[in-house]
Amino acid sequence: MDWLPLFFLHPVSLYQGAAFPFALLFNYLCTMDSFSTRARHLFLLAGGGALAVAAMRSYALLVFIPALCTVVLITSLSPQRVHRPTFFFQMSWQTLCHLGLHYTEYYLQEAPSTRFCITLSSLMLLTQRVTSLSLDIWEGKVGASSGGGRSRSSLSEHLGKALPYFSYLLFFPALLGGPLWSFQRFQARVQGSSSLSPRCSCWALSWRGLQILGLECTKVFMRGVLSAGVGLTDCQRLECIYVVWATAGLFKLTYYSHWMLDDTLLHAAGFGSESGQGPGEEGYVPDADIWTLETTHRISLFTRKWNQSTARWLRRLVFQQSRVWPLLQTFAFSAWWHGLHPGQVFGFLCWAVMVEADYLIHTFADLFIRSQPMRLLYRILTWAHTQLIMAYIMLAVEARSLSSLWVLCHSYNSVFPVVYCILLFLLVKRKCKFN
Numbered sequence: 001m002d003w004l005p006l007f008f009l010h011p012v013s014l015y016q017g018a019a020f021p022f023a024l025l026f027n028y029l030c031t032m033d034s035f036s037t038r039a040r041h042l043f044l045l046a047g048g049g050a051l052a053v054a055a056m057r058s059y060a061l062l063v064f065i066p067a068l069c070t071v072v073l074i075t076s077l078s079p080q081r082v083h084r085p086t087f088f089f090q091m092s093w094q095t096l097c098h099l100g101l102h103y104t105e106y107y108l109q110e111a112p113s114t115r116f117c118i119t120l121s122s123l124m125l126l127t128q129r130v131t132s133l134s135l136d137i138w139e140g141k142v143g144a145s146s147g148g149g150r151s152r153s154s155l156s157e158h159l160g161k162a163l164p165y166f167s168y169l170l171f172f173p174a175l176l177g178g179p180l181w182s183f184q185r186f187q188a189r190v191q192g193s194s195s196l197s198p199r200c201s202c203w204a205l206s207w208r209g210l211q212i213l214g215l216e217c218t219k220v221f222m223r224g225v226l227s228a229g230v231g232l233t234d235c236q237r238l239e240c241i242y243v244v245w246a247t248a249g250l251f252k253l254t255y256y257s258h259w260m261l262d263d264t265l266l267h268a269a270g271f272g273s274e275s276g277q278g279p280g281e282e283g284y285v286p287d288a289d290i291w292t293l294e295t296t297h298r299i300s301l302f303t304r305k306w307n308q309s310t311a312r313w314l315r316r317l318v319f320q321q322s323r324v325w326p327l328l329q330t331f332a333f334s335a336w337w338h339g340l341h342p343g344q345v346f347g348f349l350c351w352a353v354m355v356e357a358d359y360l361i362h363t364f365a366d367l368f369i370r371s372q373p374m375r376l377l378y379r380i381l382t383w384a385h386t387q388l389i390m391a392y393i394m395l396a397v398e399a400r401s402l403s404s405l406w407v408l409c410h411s412y413n414s415v416f417p418v419v420y421c422i423l424l425f426l427l428v429k430r431k432c433k434f435n
Contacts, residue, residue: 011114012121012176015055016261022047023173023269030192030270040190041163047172052122055176059119063126066093067169070130071162074137083131083138090130091336094123098339105400118176124337128180128313129169135316142183164190173269177262179287179309181271189271204272208264215257222250232395233407240411241388248391251398252293259287259307285309297383299358302390303351328352343399346409350417351393357424358386364427388416 026043029035052060066089073086097120104112136142168186226246235243263286266272272284289305296302304311318330331352335344361382369375392413399405408414 012055012118013258013261015051015118016176016265018054019047019051019172019265020268023265027268027270037191038160038163041167044171044173044190045163045167048167048170048175051172051175052170056115056119056122059113059115062093062097062119063122063170063175066090066123066126066130067166069093070133070169071165074134074165075158075162079137079140083134086134087131090127094120094127095336095340097123101339102341120339122176125174125177125180126169127337128310129174129183131317132180132313133165133168133183136183173266173271174262177258178266179259179263179285180313181266185284186271201267205264205268208260208267212257212260212264215253215260219250219253219257222246222253226250232404232411235411237412241413244395244408244411244413245388245391248394251394255307256288256290263287285312294387295383297379297386298362299354299386299389300362302386303355327356331355338397341399342402343396343405346405347393347396347399350396353424354389354393354417354420357420357427360427360431361420361423364430385416385419388413389420392417 026040026047029043030040049060049064052063056063069089070086073089074082077085101112101116101120104110104116133142164183164187167190168183171186174181226243229246230239230243232240232243232247285308287307287309289308292305293302296305314330314334318333319326322329328349331348335348338344338348365378365382369378392408395408396405399408
């Protein structure tokens, strides 16, 4: 069976690792008073361009073009009008690129280029930064340098105003991965004086490196266990539950390691958890909260903690702007943003239903389960059910073909989401009676 994450995350990790010396150099240069704000922006932009060309080759144009068009839109439209056209242009561009992947995989029946997959991953991250910036301008959090196209400023002045936007959209520590940084925090970090710039902690980097090494060793062990056993197409009945759980565990380890590497690269460049945070602003959000993800018994909490910065971005961009079925719209948009592969459409819609069921199940459980032993038993059972449902959804989302999705849906693992669907139906009826 073919799955997505192991296809491109390993090459991305190699390029992220190669960017570490430049991140350390940038952090060191920021301690010098002679390293001006404009020089910092140029360093980050040049590093992003070089990293894009090294990782994507000619496909890098697919990232540079929307970044350029976004800056043109931001600097030419009024703040009240900037968000909608910017959003639709960026999503249209990304969708066309995803359709190219669909054409290669499903029509030509060919394996897509690794560099093209890296480009799509970078485009998805660019979409986060583009829409976050346009929302900030629309909401008045960021003052846009728009002049309606009638400004008589020189070309150099226009480029000087546009440079922070280009630098933010293409800065190299976040080009191929990493949690979403707001434009305000990015600017605060770049403009900060040398006395306020966080110095790279050798101990912190070493500790992160040890964690990544531990995750990689565990991943090698899990891959060996899986390769020695049967796959999902060959497993029998209850054996398929173990296969899906173990395969999802390998995927999670891959993502945890990748997210931690991205976080370490940002930290090495000085974009640490404490940098650039203003009063009243949400703090730095790392993508991986491994402890919570592996111990929670609530699907809703797992959803908020899985790829945390993306979850917050989706909440702000879609959930808070939707008046009808906000949860369904959020997961539907997430499927669109990921590329609308069959497994993604099925997986994200199933995820939305599971979150809705999770809210009702735990609400009723809090009302009717009183004794401590029963609460402990309930927590253990719901923890196991949560982990198995999320393993099922993860394999559905990562499926590369309809045949893989078909095999998954016809395994015993489908019992777990079906149980939550039945409970959702019964609890909705009961809730209506109470109302």
